[in-house]
Amino acid sequence: MKAPTTDQALRRLLDEGRSRAQAVGPDHLRLWDALARSAEGGKRFRPALVVAAHDALAGTRRASAVQVGAAVELLHTALVVHDDVIDGDEVRRGRPNVNGTFRARALAEGATSAGADTLGRTAGILAGDLALTAAVRAVATCGAPGAVTARLLDLLDEALHTTAAGELADVQLSLGLQDATPEESLAMAERKTSAYSFALPLQAGAVLAGADEETLSGLGEAGRVVGTSFQLVDDLLGVFGDPARTGKSSTSDLREAKQTPLLVHARSTPEWPLIQPLVGCDLGASQLAEVRSLLTRSGSRAFVEELAASHHAAAVLVVEGLGLPVEVLGPLASLHAALGDRGAAA
Numbered sequence: 001m002k003a004p005t006t007d008q009a010l011r012r013l014l015d016e017g018r019s020r021a022q023a024v025g026p027d028h029l030r031l032w033d034a035l036a037r038s039a040e041g042g043k044r045f046r047p048a049l050v051v052a053a054h055d056a057l058a059g060t061r062r063a064s065a066v067q068v069g070a071a072v073e074l075l076h077t078a079l080v081v082h083d084d085v086i087d088g089d090e091v092r093r094g095r096p097n098v099n100g101t102f103r104a105r106a107l108a109e110g111a112t113s114a115g116a117d118t119l120g121r122t123a124g125i126l127a128g129d130l131a132l133t134a135a136v137r138a139v140a141t142c143g144a145p146g147a148v149t150a151r152l153l154d155l156l157d158e159a160l161h162t163t164a165a166g167e168l169a170d171v172q173l174s175l176g177l178q179d180a181t182p183e184e185s186l187a188m189a190e191r192k193t194s195a196y197s198f199a200l201p202l203q204a205g206a207v208l209a210g211a212d213e214e215t216l217s218g219l220g221e222a223g224r225v226v227g228t229s230f231q232l233v234d235d236l237l238g239v240f241g242d243p244a245r246t247g248k249s250s251t252s253d254l255r256e257a258k259q260t261p262l263l264v265h266a267r268s269t270p271e272w273p274l275i276q277p278l279v280g281c282d283l284g285a286s287q288l289a290e291v292r293s294l295l296t297r298s299g300s301r302a303f304v305e306e307l308a309a310s311h312h313a314a315a316v317l318v319v320e321g322l323g324l325p326v327e328v329l330g331p332l333a334s335l336h337a338a339l340g341d342r343g344a345a346a
Contacts, residue, residue: 006047006050006066007044009047009066009067010039010047010073013071013138014036014039017032017134018033018036031098031123031126032130034097034098034101034102034123034127035077035081035127037101038080038081038097038098039073039131041093042073042076044073048069049198049201049223050065050201050202050205051205052329053204053219054206054209055205057209057210058209059205059208059209060209061144061208064144064208065205068138068142068152068205069201071139072196072200072201075135076197078128078130078135079128079167079196081099081124082124082128083167084100084124085121086171088256097124098123100120101120136153140153144208155203158195159199159200162191162196163195163196166190166191166192169187169191173185173188174257180259181264182264182265184259185259185261185264189235189260189261190224190227192231193227193234194227194230195224199222199224200223202219202223202328203216203220203223214322215322218318218319218321218322219322219328221318222315222329225312225314225318226312226315226329228311229309229312229315232307232308233308235261236262236304236308237250238253239253239291239292254280254291255282256280257280262301263275263279263300265299265303266294269299271294271295271297275294275295278291279291
């Protein structure tokens with residue numbers, strides 16, 4: 001029997017959750033449906049990495065790999081929903097996210113602005129919690145032998161701890177109580193994304209294929225490095241991206257004064273006195289254009305682009321050193337071109 005695709009596996013997980021939500025009541029069902037909409041779209045590269053690693057290592061547990069891939073995508077949905085709450089964003093991929101949906105509904109029903117804000121945040125937190133629990137359950141019931149499943153759960157737990165540490169560091173640094181060093185900023189970028197989006201799926205696929213510890217360690221390193229590259233590109237898109245194409249705000253990172261490598265580098269340039277007054281506040285179109293121009297003129301944009309490309313190249317070398325085809329990185333094999341592919345503004 002042919003194994004389902006990761007999209008089919010994810011749909012099954014969401015449908016199972018919807019059945020449970022429907023049994024609870026209509027309000028809870030609306031919460032789950034808003035969560036399910038958050039899982040729509042995207043490139044699905046995380047499930048692709050699980051399957052690619054499994055297949056490259058001649059694994060024989062394709063059905064389990066597909067389900068674990070769907071679980072990692074559901075984990076991503078959970079973290080994205082929570083990230084939107086943390087950042088105060090109400091739009092994701094060009095449409096209202098979970099908290100935006102519930103806030104708008106509350107306002108339409110006559111709630112105060114403060115009350116609607118509270119309901120929106122509450123819905124986002126709860127929806128993210130539900131998605132996280134569903135992801136863990138999907139890994140635990142993937143059908144692999146007990147020892148393999150236990151190893152997968154260990155990897156998932158490690159990735160979550162690393163990601164939580166990165167997210168906390170991101171918010172702490174945005175308080176502006178201290179200037180992040182370039183090393184601290186890069187470490188934060190690595191932790192926020194690399195652990196769960198890259199190292200986890202690559203290593204999960206390898207575990208399901210019965211890979212040895214050397215291969216697991218190498219794929220973890222490749223995931224860490226390529227994930228840092230991806231986060232650097234994402235940071236660029238958080239300022240230079242076209243929201244209509246990326247589905248994310250191009251002012252949120254600036255408004256939240258995120259100490260990304262882009263802004264940390266800019267702080268060391270002569271343009272910083274002109275950039276600083278535009279960080280930490282809401283920006284109009286002309287102000288955003290000015291920041292973009294200054295970040296380009298300062299060399300900060302080029303610095304981050306080159307850093308992203310070098311990290312990606314390093315990940316390719318690690319994979320090749322393991323004797324695996326570069327295709328194990330799947331859709332990330334051309335990550336250095338991602339700015340053009342994902343909607344960068346000129």
